[in-house]
Amino acid sequence: MFLLTHYPRTYAYRANLKTPVQILDLDLQAYRESLRWLLNYTAADLPPPSSIAQSFWSSQKQLGDPSTWGIAAQNFQSILVFPFWLFNANNWGNTQLKENQTVPTLPAEFYTQASLVEPYTKLKVDRTMFALFLAFQALAMGYVWGVLAWVWTRSRAPAKTSSFPLFDLGFRAQVLDEVGSIDVHQAGNSEIVKAIKDVRVFGRDVDAVGR
Protein backbone atom coordinates (compact mmCIF):
# COMPACT_ATOMS: atom_id res chain seq x y z
CA MET A 1 0.00 0.00 0.00
CA PHE A 2 1.21 3.46 -0.88
CA LEU A 3 0.41 6.21 1.55
CA LEU A 4 0.82 9.91 1.03
CA THR A 5 -0.11 12.81 3.19
CA HIS A 6 -0.17 16.44 2.15
CA TYR A 7 1.13 19.38 4.16
CA PRO A 8 0.14 19.98 6.89
CA ARG A 9 0.32 16.24 6.60
CA THR A 10 -3.27 15.52 7.36
CA TYR A 11 -4.70 13.86 4.27
CA ALA A 12 -4.06 10.26 3.33
CA TYR A 13 -4.04 8.99 -0.23
CA ARG A 14 -4.17 5.32 -1.14
CA ALA A 15 -2.40 4.30 -4.32
CA ASN A 16 -2.04 0.52 -4.54
CA LEU A 17 -3.54 -2.26 -2.49
CA LYS A 18 -2.55 -5.87 -2.43
CA THR A 19 -5.20 -8.53 -2.59
CA PRO A 20 -6.77 -8.56 0.86
CA VAL A 21 -6.89 -11.55 3.16
CA GLN A 22 -10.28 -12.10 4.72
CA ILE A 23 -10.43 -12.18 8.49
CA LEU A 24 -12.46 -15.20 9.52
CA ASP A 25 -11.40 -15.56 13.16
CA LEU A 26 -12.70 -12.30 14.59
CA ASP A 27 -12.96 -12.46 18.39
CA LEU A 28 -16.62 -11.50 18.47
CA GLN A 29 -16.89 -11.61 22.26
CA ALA A 30 -14.00 -9.18 22.69
CA TYR A 31 -15.42 -7.06 19.90
CA ARG A 32 -18.75 -6.82 21.68
CA GLU A 33 -16.96 -6.14 24.95
CA SER A 34 -15.17 -3.18 23.41
CA LEU A 35 -18.45 -1.80 22.10
CA ARG A 36 -20.05 -2.23 25.53
CA TRP A 37 -17.24 -0.11 26.97
CA LEU A 38 -17.89 2.54 24.34
CA LEU A 39 -21.69 2.65 24.43
CA ASN A 40 -22.57 1.92 28.07
CA TYR A 41 -23.10 5.49 29.17
CA THR A 42 -24.55 4.51 32.54
CA ALA A 43 -21.36 2.62 33.41
CA ALA A 44 -19.37 5.71 32.49
CA ASP A 45 -21.78 7.93 34.43
CA LEU A 46 -22.46 10.04 31.37
CA PRO A 47 -25.71 11.99 31.19
CA PRO A 48 -27.99 10.35 28.60
CA PRO A 49 -28.09 13.42 26.33
CA SER A 50 -24.26 13.33 26.22
CA SER A 51 -24.11 9.72 25.17
CA ILE A 52 -23.51 8.18 21.75
CA ALA A 53 -26.93 6.55 22.10
CA GLN A 54 -28.55 9.96 21.99
CA SER A 55 -27.54 10.60 18.39
CA PHE A 56 -29.36 7.50 17.19
CA TRP A 57 -32.30 7.92 19.52
CA SER A 58 -32.89 11.43 18.16
CA SER A 59 -32.46 10.32 14.52
CA GLN A 60 -35.37 7.94 14.36
CA LYS A 61 -37.24 9.90 11.70
CA GLN A 62 -34.11 10.35 9.64
CA LEU A 63 -33.46 6.64 9.78
CA GLY A 64 -36.76 6.07 7.99
CA ASP A 65 -35.84 8.12 4.92
CA PRO A 66 -33.07 7.04 2.52
CA SER A 67 -32.25 10.67 1.80
CA THR A 68 -31.54 11.47 5.43
CA TRP A 69 -30.21 8.31 7.00
CA GLY A 70 -26.75 8.79 5.51
CA ILE A 71 -25.20 10.58 8.49
CA ALA A 72 -26.65 8.14 10.99
CA ALA A 73 -25.47 5.22 8.85
CA GLN A 74 -21.95 6.63 8.69
CA ASN A 75 -21.98 7.16 12.45
CA PHE A 76 -23.07 3.57 12.95
CA GLN A 77 -20.33 2.36 10.63
CA SER A 78 -17.80 4.45 12.55
CA ILE A 79 -18.88 2.86 15.82
CA LEU A 80 -18.56 -0.62 14.34
CA VAL A 81 -15.12 0.20 12.96
CA PHE A 82 -13.88 1.82 16.16
CA PRO A 83 -12.78 -1.40 17.93
CA PHE A 84 -10.82 -2.47 14.83
CA TRP A 85 -9.07 0.88 14.80
CA LEU A 86 -8.27 1.16 18.50
CA PHE A 87 -7.56 -2.43 19.47
CA ASN A 88 -4.85 -3.38 17.03
CA ALA A 89 -1.15 -3.80 17.67
CA ASN A 90 -0.30 -0.30 16.46
CA ASN A 91 -2.74 1.92 18.30
CA TRP A 92 -3.21 3.06 21.88
CA GLY A 93 -5.44 0.11 22.61
CA ASN A 94 -2.12 -1.70 22.88
CA THR A 95 -0.94 -0.47 26.26
CA GLN A 96 2.67 -1.42 25.48
CA LEU A 97 3.07 1.29 22.86
CA LYS A 98 5.04 4.39 23.73
CA GLU A 99 4.86 7.85 22.27
CA ASN A 100 7.35 8.73 19.52
CA GLN A 101 9.35 5.54 19.87
CA THR A 102 9.14 2.01 18.59
CA VAL A 103 8.64 -0.82 21.03
CA PRO A 104 10.26 -4.23 20.62
CA THR A 105 6.94 -6.05 20.92
CA LEU A 106 5.54 -4.40 17.79
CA PRO A 107 4.99 -7.07 15.10
CA ALA A 108 7.45 -7.12 12.21
CA GLU A 109 4.88 -6.10 9.58
CA PHE A 110 4.68 -2.63 11.10
CA TYR A 111 8.35 -1.89 10.46
CA THR A 112 8.69 -0.10 7.16
CA GLN A 113 10.34 2.84 5.46
CA ALA A 114 9.09 6.37 5.02
CA SER A 115 10.47 9.34 3.16
CA LEU A 116 9.70 13.01 2.77
CA VAL A 117 8.85 13.80 -0.82
CA GLU A 118 8.00 16.80 -2.90
CA PRO A 119 4.71 16.65 -4.81
CA TYR A 120 4.42 17.40 -8.51
CA THR A 121 1.53 17.74 -10.88
CA LYS A 122 1.06 14.89 -13.29
CA LEU A 123 -1.33 15.00 -16.21
CA LYS A 124 -2.90 11.70 -16.99
CA VAL A 125 -3.97 11.41 -20.64
CA ASP A 126 -6.85 9.18 -21.55
CA ARG A 127 -5.62 6.86 -24.30
CA THR A 128 -8.90 6.73 -26.17
CA MET A 129 -9.29 10.49 -26.23
CA PHE A 130 -5.67 10.91 -27.31
CA ALA A 131 -6.19 8.48 -30.18
CA LEU A 132 -9.31 10.34 -31.27
CA PHE A 133 -7.43 13.62 -31.07
CA LEU A 134 -4.65 12.26 -33.29
CA ALA A 135 -7.16 10.92 -35.79
CA PHE A 136 -9.07 14.17 -36.14
CA GLN A 137 -5.89 16.24 -36.26
CA ALA A 138 -4.48 13.99 -38.98
CA LEU A 139 -7.70 14.30 -40.94
CA ALA A 140 -7.71 18.08 -40.77
CA MET A 141 -4.00 18.46 -41.53
CA GLY A 142 -4.24 15.93 -44.32
CA TYR A 143 -7.02 17.91 -45.93
CA VAL A 144 -5.06 21.16 -45.69
CA TRP A 145 -1.89 19.69 -47.14
CA GLY A 146 -3.86 17.88 -49.79
CA VAL A 147 -5.41 21.13 -50.96
CA LEU A 148 -1.99 22.77 -51.06
CA ALA A 149 -0.51 19.91 -53.01
CA TRP A 150 -3.36 20.05 -55.47
CA VAL A 151 -2.92 23.78 -55.92
CA TRP A 152 0.82 23.46 -56.50
CA THR A 153 0.60 20.60 -58.97
CA ARG A 154 -2.63 21.07 -60.87
CA SER A 155 -3.55 24.74 -61.02
CA ARG A 156 -2.46 27.06 -63.81
CA ALA A 157 -1.65 30.75 -63.93
CA PRO A 158 -4.71 32.84 -64.82
CA ALA A 159 -4.92 34.09 -68.38
CA LYS A 160 -3.74 37.64 -69.04
CA THR A 161 -6.58 39.92 -69.96
CA SER A 162 -6.60 43.30 -71.73
CA SER A 163 -8.99 46.16 -72.13
CA PHE A 164 -10.30 44.57 -75.33
CA PRO A 165 -12.67 41.76 -74.29
CA LEU A 166 -13.41 40.80 -77.88
CA PHE A 167 -9.69 40.29 -78.52
CA ASP A 168 -9.30 38.27 -75.30
CA LEU A 169 -12.30 36.11 -76.15
CA GLY A 170 -11.24 35.63 -79.74
CA PHE A 171 -7.54 34.79 -79.24
CA ARG A 172 -7.01 34.00 -75.55
CA ALA A 173 -10.11 31.96 -74.67
CA GLN A 174 -10.97 28.39 -75.44
CA VAL A 175 -14.62 27.35 -75.59
CA LEU A 176 -15.05 23.70 -74.70
CA ASP A 177 -18.76 23.22 -75.16
CA GLU A 178 -21.15 23.88 -77.94
CA VAL A 179 -23.61 26.71 -77.60
CA GLY A 180 -27.21 25.56 -77.58
CA SER A 181 -29.20 26.04 -80.75
CA ILE A 182 -30.71 29.49 -80.88
CA ASP A 183 -31.56 32.06 -83.49
CA VAL A 184 -28.40 34.15 -83.05
CA HIS A 185 -30.01 37.16 -84.76
CA GLN A 186 -33.32 37.22 -82.93
CA ALA A 187 -32.52 35.71 -79.51
CA GLY A 188 -33.20 37.84 -76.51
CA ASN A 189 -31.24 37.95 -73.24
CA SER A 190 -33.08 35.07 -71.62
CA GLU A 191 -32.58 32.80 -74.67
CA ILE A 192 -28.90 33.69 -74.78
CA VAL A 193 -28.46 32.93 -71.08
CA LYS A 194 -30.25 29.64 -71.53
CA ALA A 195 -28.11 28.70 -74.51
CA ILE A 196 -24.71 29.47 -72.96
CA LYS A 197 -25.36 28.47 -69.38
CA ASP A 198 -23.53 25.16 -69.79
CA VAL A 199 -20.68 26.55 -71.91
CA ARG A 200 -17.25 26.43 -70.28
CA VAL A 201 -14.55 28.91 -71.31
CA PHE A 202 -10.93 28.51 -70.29
CA GLY A 203 -7.80 30.45 -70.87
CA ARG A 204 -5.99 29.11 -73.91
CA ASP A 205 -2.55 27.44 -73.26
CA VAL A 206 0.42 29.86 -73.55
CA ASP A 207 2.17 27.61 -76.04
CA ALA A 208 -0.95 27.49 -78.21
CA VAL A 209 -1.31 31.26 -78.04
CA GLY A 210 2.36 31.84 -78.80
CA ARG A 211 2.43 29.87 -82.00
Added chain:
Amino acid sequence: MGPFNGSLVQPFREFLQTLRPGYPYETLPYTYFAAAYTLVINPQVATVAHPVSCPGGTCTSYVLSGGLEMVAPWVPQAHEDHSLVKVQSVPSVQVDFSGPLEEPPRFNESDCDIFGQSGVAIGIRLCLDQQPSGNGWIRAGMLPAAASCPDFQTHYGQESMSVQKESIMGHVRCRYHDRT
Protein backbone atom coordinates in the same frame (compact mmCIF):
# COMPACT_ATOMS: atom_id res chain seq x y z
CA MET B 1 -3.15 -0.51 11.25
CA GLY B 2 -3.31 -4.22 11.92
CA PRO B 3 -6.14 -6.68 12.48
CA PHE B 4 -8.35 -6.56 15.57
CA ASN B 5 -6.72 -8.07 18.65
CA GLY B 6 -9.35 -8.93 21.24
CA SER B 7 -6.79 -9.65 23.93
CA LEU B 8 -5.98 -5.95 24.11
CA VAL B 9 -9.46 -4.89 25.26
CA GLN B 10 -9.42 -5.94 28.90
CA PRO B 11 -5.85 -4.75 29.67
CA PHE B 12 -6.72 -1.41 28.09
CA ARG B 13 -9.81 -0.98 30.25
CA GLU B 14 -7.86 -1.97 33.33
CA PHE B 15 -5.14 0.52 32.42
CA LEU B 16 -7.70 3.30 32.19
CA GLN B 17 -8.99 2.44 35.63
CA THR B 18 -5.45 2.71 37.05
CA LEU B 19 -5.35 6.34 35.96
CA ARG B 20 -7.85 7.15 38.65
CA PRO B 21 -7.77 4.57 41.44
CA GLY B 22 -11.02 4.17 43.24
CA TYR B 23 -13.07 5.77 40.50
CA PRO B 24 -16.34 3.83 40.57
CA TYR B 25 -17.27 4.35 36.93
CA GLU B 26 -15.90 3.22 33.59
CA THR B 27 -13.29 5.58 32.16
CA LEU B 28 -14.17 6.69 28.65
CA PRO B 29 -11.69 9.34 27.46
CA TYR B 30 -13.06 12.00 25.17
CA THR B 31 -10.31 11.24 22.62
CA TYR B 32 -11.94 7.94 21.80
CA PHE B 33 -15.49 8.95 22.54
CA ALA B 34 -15.33 11.71 19.92
CA ALA B 35 -13.30 9.72 17.41
CA ALA B 36 -15.84 6.93 17.33
CA TYR B 37 -18.51 9.19 15.88
CA THR B 38 -16.80 10.07 12.56
CA LEU B 39 -14.04 7.52 12.20
CA VAL B 40 -14.84 6.30 8.69
CA ILE B 41 -15.19 9.81 7.27
CA ASN B 42 -11.94 11.03 8.80
CA PRO B 43 -9.51 11.27 5.86
CA GLN B 44 -6.55 11.01 8.22
CA VAL B 45 -7.62 7.50 9.16
CA ALA B 46 -9.88 6.01 6.50
CA THR B 47 -10.32 6.09 2.75
CA VAL B 48 -13.41 5.11 0.80
CA ALA B 49 -12.74 2.08 -1.39
CA HIS B 50 -14.48 -0.33 -3.70
CA PRO B 51 -16.02 -3.24 -1.79
CA VAL B 52 -14.34 -6.58 -2.29
CA SER B 53 -17.79 -8.16 -2.41
CA CYS B 54 -21.33 -6.78 -2.23
CA PRO B 55 -24.02 -9.30 -1.35
CA GLY B 56 -26.60 -6.68 -0.39
CA GLY B 57 -28.30 -3.89 -2.25
CA THR B 58 -26.15 -1.11 -0.80
CA CYS B 59 -22.46 -1.49 -0.09
CA THR B 60 -19.79 0.74 1.37
CA SER B 61 -16.16 -0.02 2.01
CA TYR B 62 -13.37 1.74 3.86
CA VAL B 63 -9.65 1.11 3.95
CA LEU B 64 -8.25 1.96 7.35
CA SER B 65 -4.57 2.73 7.19
CA GLY B 66 -4.46 4.80 10.35
CA GLY B 67 -2.67 7.70 8.72
CA LEU B 68 0.45 9.23 10.27
CA GLU B 69 -0.90 9.34 13.79
CA MET B 70 0.79 6.10 14.84
CA VAL B 71 4.05 6.60 12.98
CA ALA B 72 7.06 6.35 15.27
CA PRO B 73 9.37 8.15 15.40
CA TRP B 74 7.37 11.18 14.38
CA VAL B 75 7.80 12.82 11.00
CA PRO B 76 10.61 15.41 11.15
CA GLN B 77 9.39 18.95 10.75
CA ALA B 78 12.36 20.18 8.69
CA HIS B 79 12.34 20.27 4.85
CA GLU B 80 9.24 22.42 4.46
CA ASP B 81 9.52 22.18 0.66
CA HIS B 82 8.92 18.44 0.91
CA SER B 83 5.36 18.52 2.10
CA LEU B 84 4.42 14.87 1.61
CA VAL B 85 5.31 11.72 3.48
CA LYS B 86 5.58 8.52 1.50
CA VAL B 87 5.29 5.38 3.58
CA GLN B 88 6.03 2.01 2.02
CA SER B 89 4.03 -1.13 2.65
CA VAL B 90 1.50 0.00 5.22
CA PRO B 91 -0.61 -2.79 6.76
CA SER B 92 -4.25 -1.81 6.51
CA VAL B 93 -7.68 -3.16 7.21
CA GLN B 94 -10.57 -2.93 4.75
CA VAL B 95 -14.07 -3.08 6.14
CA ASP B 96 -17.00 -3.82 3.83
CA PHE B 97 -20.52 -2.84 4.80
CA SER B 98 -23.52 -4.35 3.06
CA GLY B 99 -27.18 -3.75 3.64
CA PRO B 100 -30.01 -3.93 4.26
CA LEU B 101 -30.59 -7.07 6.30
CA GLU B 102 -33.63 -9.21 5.79
CA GLU B 103 -36.78 -7.91 7.47
CA PRO B 104 -37.61 -8.48 10.27
CA PRO B 105 -34.10 -9.14 11.63
CA ARG B 106 -33.82 -12.20 13.80
CA PHE B 107 -31.25 -11.92 16.54
CA ASN B 108 -31.00 -14.06 19.61
CA GLU B 109 -31.35 -12.26 22.92
CA SER B 110 -27.83 -13.34 23.79
CA ASP B 111 -26.51 -11.45 20.76
CA CYS B 112 -27.93 -8.12 21.88
CA ASP B 113 -26.97 -5.48 24.42
CA ILE B 114 -29.18 -2.67 25.59
CA PHE B 115 -27.68 0.63 26.57
CA GLY B 116 -29.97 2.95 28.45
CA GLN B 117 -31.10 4.10 31.83
CA SER B 118 -34.12 3.37 33.94
CA GLY B 119 -36.74 6.05 33.47
CA VAL B 120 -34.97 7.64 30.53
CA ALA B 121 -36.20 7.33 26.98
CA ILE B 122 -32.74 7.60 25.45
CA GLY B 123 -31.55 4.11 24.74
CA ILE B 124 -30.38 1.79 21.99
CA ARG B 125 -30.20 -1.89 21.41
CA LEU B 126 -27.13 -3.20 19.61
CA CYS B 127 -27.18 -6.71 18.18
CA LEU B 128 -24.18 -8.49 16.70
CA ASP B 129 -23.76 -12.05 15.49
CA GLN B 130 -22.00 -14.07 12.86
CA GLN B 131 -23.82 -14.42 9.56
CA PRO B 132 -25.62 -17.79 9.73
CA SER B 133 -24.33 -18.70 6.29
CA GLY B 134 -20.78 -18.07 7.43
CA ASN B 135 -18.21 -16.60 4.97
CA GLY B 136 -17.00 -14.12 7.54
CA TRP B 137 -19.85 -11.61 7.55
CA ILE B 138 -21.08 -10.14 10.83
CA ARG B 139 -24.67 -8.98 11.17
CA ALA B 140 -25.09 -5.73 13.05
CA GLY B 141 -28.28 -4.01 14.10
CA MET B 142 -28.91 -0.82 16.03
CA LEU B 143 -32.42 -0.16 17.28
CA PRO B 144 -33.17 3.13 19.00
CA ALA B 145 -35.74 3.12 21.77
CA ALA B 146 -38.98 4.85 20.83
CA ALA B 147 -39.65 8.18 22.42
CA SER B 148 -43.14 6.88 23.16
CA CYS B 149 -41.77 4.46 25.75
CA PRO B 150 -41.37 6.56 28.88
CA ASP B 151 -41.14 3.42 31.00
CA PHE B 152 -38.22 2.01 29.03
CA GLN B 153 -36.33 -0.30 31.33
CA THR B 154 -32.81 -1.46 30.78
CA HIS B 155 -31.30 -4.66 31.97
CA TYR B 156 -28.37 -6.46 30.51
CA GLY B 157 -29.73 -9.49 28.72
CA GLN B 158 -33.37 -8.43 29.13
CA GLU B 159 -35.45 -5.74 27.57
CA SER B 160 -38.94 -4.46 27.94
CA MET B 161 -38.79 -2.27 24.87
CA SER B 162 -41.93 -3.07 23.00
CA VAL B 163 -41.91 -0.42 20.28
CA GLN B 164 -39.00 -0.26 17.88
CA LYS B 165 -38.65 2.65 15.54
CA GLU B 166 -36.48 2.77 12.47
CA SER B 167 -33.23 0.94 12.87
CA ILE B 168 -29.92 0.49 11.19
CA MET B 169 -29.12 -2.97 10.06
CA GLY B 170 -26.36 -4.33 7.96
CA HIS B 171 -23.51 -6.70 7.43
CA VAL B 172 -19.93 -6.02 8.32
CA ARG B 173 -16.88 -7.91 7.10
CA CYS B 174 -13.22 -7.26 7.59
CA ARG B 175 -10.25 -7.96 5.41
CA TYR B 176 -6.60 -7.41 6.18
CA HIS B 177 -4.24 -5.90 3.66
CA ASP B 178 -0.78 -7.20 4.19
CA ARG B 179 2.35 -5.37 3.16
CA THR B 180 2.73 -4.65 -0.57
